[in-house]
Amino acid sequence: MIEIKNLTKHYGELHAVNDVSANIDDGEIIAVIGPSGSGKSTFIRCINMLENYDGGQILYKGTDIKQLDINKYRQEVGMVFQHFNLFNNLTILDNITLAPIDKRKQKVKELTKQLKAQKKQGIDISEQLKNLPTKKQIVQEEQENALQLLTRIGLADKANSYPSQLSGGQKQRVAIVRALAMKPEILLFDEPTSALDIEMVQEVLSLIKQLAETKMTMVIVTHELKFAKNVATRVLFMDGGKVVEDNTPDQLFNNPQHPRLKEFLAKTSDLM
Amino acid sequence: MNFWQEISAVLEYHTLIFKGLGATLLITVGAFLIGQVLGVVTATIKVARNNNSNVFLKILNALASVYVTVIRGTPVVVQLLLMYFVILGASPFLNPLIVAIAVFGINSGAYVAETMRGGILSVDKGQMEAGRSLGLSFPKTMVKVVVPQATKNSLPALFNELIALLKETSVAGYITVVDLTRAFEKISNNETSAIVPYIMLAVIYLVIVGILTLIIRQIEKRLQNDRN
Ligand SMILES: Nc1ncnc2c1ncn2[C@@H]1O[C@H](COP(=O)(O)OP(=O)(O)O)[C@@H](O)[C@H]1O
Ligand SMILES: [Mg+2]
Numbered sequence: 069m070i071e072i073k074n075l076t077k078h079y080g081e082l083h084a085v086n087d088v089s090a091n092i093d094d095g096e097i098i099a100v101i102g103p104s105g106s107g108k109s110t111f112i113r114c115i116n117m118l119e120n121y122d123g124g125q126i127l128y129k130g131t132d133i134k135q136l137d138i139n140k141y142r143q144e145v146g147m148v149f150q151h152f153n154l155f156n157n158l159t160i161l162d163n164i165t166l167a168p169i170d171k172r173k174q175k176v177k178e179l180t181k182q183l184k185a186q187k188k189q190g191i192d193i194s195e196q197l198k199n200l201p202t203k204k205q206i207v208q209e210e211q212e213n214a215l216q217l218l219t220r221i222g223l224a225d226k227a228n229s230y231p232s233q234l235s236g237g238q239k240q241r242v243a244i245v246r247a248l249a250m251k252p253e254i255l256l257f258d259e260p261t262s263a264l265d266i267e268m269v270q271e272v273l274s275l276i277k278q279l280a281e282t283k284m285t286m287v288i289v290t291h292e293l294k295f296a297k298n299v300a301t302r303v304l305f306m307d308g309g310k311v312v313e314d315n316t317p318d319q320l321f322n323n324p325q326h327p328r329l330k331e332f333l334a335k336t337s338d339l340m
Numbered sequence: 341m342n343f344w345q346e347i348s349a350v351l352e353y354h355t356l357i358f359k360g361l362g363a364t365l366l367i368t369v370g371a372f373l374i375g376q377v378l379g380v381v382t383a384t385i386k387v388a389r390n391n392n393s394n395v396f397l398k399i400l401n402a403l404a405s406v407y408v409t410v411i412r413g414t415p416v417v418v419q420l421l422l423m424y425f426v427i428l429g430a431s432p433f434l435n436p437l438i439v440a441i442a443v444f445g446i447n448s449g450a451y452v453a454e455t456m457r458g459g460i461l462s463v464d465k466g467q468m469e470a471g472r473s474l475g476l477s478f479p480k481t482m483v484k485v486v487v488p489q490a491t492k493n494s495l496p497a498l499f500n501e502l503i504a505l506l507k508e509t510s511v512a513g514y515i516t517v518v519d520l521t522r523a524f525e526k527i528s529n530n531e532t533s534a535i536v537p538y539i540m541l542a543v544i545y546l547v548i549v550g551i552l553t554l555i556i557r558q559i560e561k562r563l564q565n566d567r568n
Contacts, residue, residue, distance in 0.1 A: 118469055143475035153470035157488045166484060167474035243470075250474060 069094050069129060069254060069285060070115065076123030077110050084110040085121070086309035092254065092287060097280050099296035099317070100289045102306035103332060108289040111306065112256050115287065116145045143171050146247030150259040152239040154231035154246070161227040164214035164246045165207070171250065172206045210249070217245040221275060237268030241275050254285040261292060293336060297321050305329045346536040353527050360523025361544070367440050367509045367519065372502050374445025379452025382407065383490075384482055386453070387460050404453070411450035417511045419443050424515040440512045440519075448505055455497045459490035492563065499556045503549055510545075520544065 070092040077085040085107045092098060100108050113119040115126060117138060126133045133141055155163050179200060183193040201209070218224045221241045223234075231239055240260055247255055260276065261269045273295050279286065280299050290296055296303055296317060303320045305313040307328045313320055324330045341349065351357075382404045389401040411419070423443045428434055463486050471481030491498070513522030521541060528537040 116473055118473060139475045139477055141475075142473055147470075147473035149466060149470065149473075151466055153464070153466035155467060155470065155485045156464075157485065157492070167471075167476050170476055170480060247474070 071127040072115070072124070073127070074124035075111070075114055075121055075126065077107075077114055077119060077121045083309045085114060087124070088306075088309075088311050089124075090304060090311060090314065092285065095283045095285055095301075097285070097299055097301045098287045099300035099303045100287065100306060101291070101293060101296055101303060101332075102312075106306040107309040108306050109258050110309075112258050112287060112289050115256055116142055116147055118147070143167075143250055144253045146250055146252035146255040148240070148243050148247055148255065148257045148260050150263050152231075152236070152243045152263070154234075154239055154243055156231055159228050159230060160218070160223070160234070160242055161211060161214055163231070163242065164217065164249045165210040167246075168210045168213070168249045168251075169207055172201070172210070173203060176200050176203075176206070214245075214249055217249060218242075221245055235268060236264045237271045240264065240268075240272045244272075244275055244279075248279075254287070255279070257286065257288040257290070259289050259291065261290070291336075293321070293333075305332070307332070341532070343536065346531070346533060347540070349531060350527055350537050350540055353523070356518070356523045356526065357520075360518055360520040363437060363512070363517055364506070364509050364520040365548075366437065367444055367512055367517070368502070368506045370441035371444030371448050371509070372505055374441070375448025375452045375501070375505070376498075378446065378449025379456050380487055380491075382449060382453035383456035383460055384479075384487075386457050388478065408450045408453055411447055412454075416444070416447050416508055417514055419447055420511065420515050436512075436515045436517045439515060440509070440517050444505060444509060444512075447508075448501060451501055452498065455494050455501065456487075456490055459494035459497075460486060462493050463489045495560065495563070499560075502556075503552060506548060506552070507545065 072088060072090045072092075075085055075088045076083065088107075088111060090098075100112065102108055110119055114121045117133065128136065128141060128145075154160075155166065158166065180197065183196055187193045215224055215227060218227055221244075223238060223242065226234060226238065226242075231242075234242065244255075244260070257276070261272050264272065269292070273292060276286070276288065276295075277299055288296070288300070298317075300317050303313075303315060303317050304311050305320065305326070305328075307326075312326045313324065313329050320329070321333065324333055385397065385400045385404045389397050420440065420443050424430060424434070424436065424439050428439065467485050467489065468478075468481055471485050472478070476484070509519055510521040512519045513525065518526075524537045524541040528534040531537060
């Protein structure tokens with residue numbers, strides 16, 4: 069689904085991401101691990117162009133993402149952040165529905181425009197125009213969908229609360245559901261549990277695990293090595309801006325090749 | 341005449357006083373709203389410029405800088421005179437009240453721009469990133485997420501702007517608007533003493549500012565109680 073070719077990103081002299089190539093296929097769950105500062109965040113943020121990379125290419129379903137409408141591309145590539153980034157001024161329900169409502173309203177606008185162009189050519193479009201959902205219908209449907217998602221994570225009673233009234237674990241689960249409401253093709257996670265108190269890490273990991281069972285394509289930057297080992301279909305180990313090792317979890321954890329990976333695993337063995 | 345007789349003599353002009361009060365409030369409110377819009381748009385251009393090298397934005401940003409520099413670098417009276425007598429040529433079709441609203445609005449916008457720029461920068465960068473990562477456009481994320489939070493952060497400064505604006509409108513008479521100040525100027529010209537009318541004028545401004553301050557305190561309190 070996504071092909072990354074020789075991706076490079078500099079900060080001045082520093083190669084934060086240095087000539088990284090990787091493919092992300094449908095249904096894959098890729099864990100990205102590595103020491104702090106190795107370029108994991110920069111790498112994953114380049115994938116949805118939150119960072120503008122300066123070398124290489126990223127193809128989405130065969131097209132260079134720089135040729136795509138960036139907003140439409142991002143509608144299909146969800147992102148979950150370390151610090152949740154829920155919209156502080158909106159209720160939980162509005163956090164979830166804001167983007168999908170906007171997406172669908174825009175789609176209706178485009179369709180209407182297309183239909184009107186047909187009308188100019190004398191084609192009768194009244195029937196099709198009638199079948200387009202109204203703004204009210206869109207809002208209602210998205211709210212229902214959001215409530216269903218909230219019910220699924222046991223937070224339906226928080227629909228009208230504000231982010232500041234939720235615990236860290238609850239916020240992150242809402243952030244995941246907010247990304248899901250867009251019905252994305254792929255989800256990117258940048259250390260989704262690193263900002264959480266230990267007792268809340270599990271609730272977030274188990275939600276990601278549930279998504280994994282639905283064959284959601286995901287790229288997860290994480291320090292939870294045990295989780296990576298159990299859930300990922302593939303693991304990338306990054307060091308100094310490069311992907312040093314790219315293998316199945318079994319091979320990567322039990323039979324590490326690169327000395328830097330061996331060192332990293334030895335240092336973090338208490339997390340396994 | 342004793343003091344009380346003078347006061348009741350001034351109050352004989354109540355029609356003129358209410359007309360002036362109306363003009364002052366209309367200019368203040370109208371200019372405040374125009375200033376908010378101009379300020380937010382200008383601040384957004386300045387902030388957007390920081391992480392984008394688009395040529396169009398560069399031009400807009402240059403315009404925004406000229407706007408803020410010129411407005412903040414010249415007295416509002418001079419701006420009024422320039423707009424009314426030079427740019428618009430004091431045409432007899434002009435409604436000076438509308439010109440005053442426009443000039444004070446444009447003036448206020450330059451100050452609000454600086455305040456809002458600070459307010460926008462005080463909003464966590466993650467808010468914009470989250471919006472963009474969901475496929476929302478930059479303007480949409482600004483309007484729905486960033487500006488509301490920035491406004492809330494800048495509320496005390498924006499309220500100060502409203503009060504400053506109210507007092508500044510007292511120079512609207514320079515372009516023949518009969519505002520509160522000009523109304524009392526006329527009254528004092530007709531009466532023997534200027535002391536009583538001008539003291540009353542000062543008291544009226546003081547009362548309006550007092551009422552505004554009370555309202556603002558209530559709003560601030562309510563916003564603080566909101567948990568968002
Ligand atoms: N905005 C930035 N400006 C300058 N250097 C940066 C910036 N963001 C990241 N870096 C540097 O790039 C390198 C990779 O960072 P990052 O991708 O955040 O690593 P990781 O997520 O693996 O901890 C680090 O050395 C970091 O200091
Ligand atoms: Mg990181």
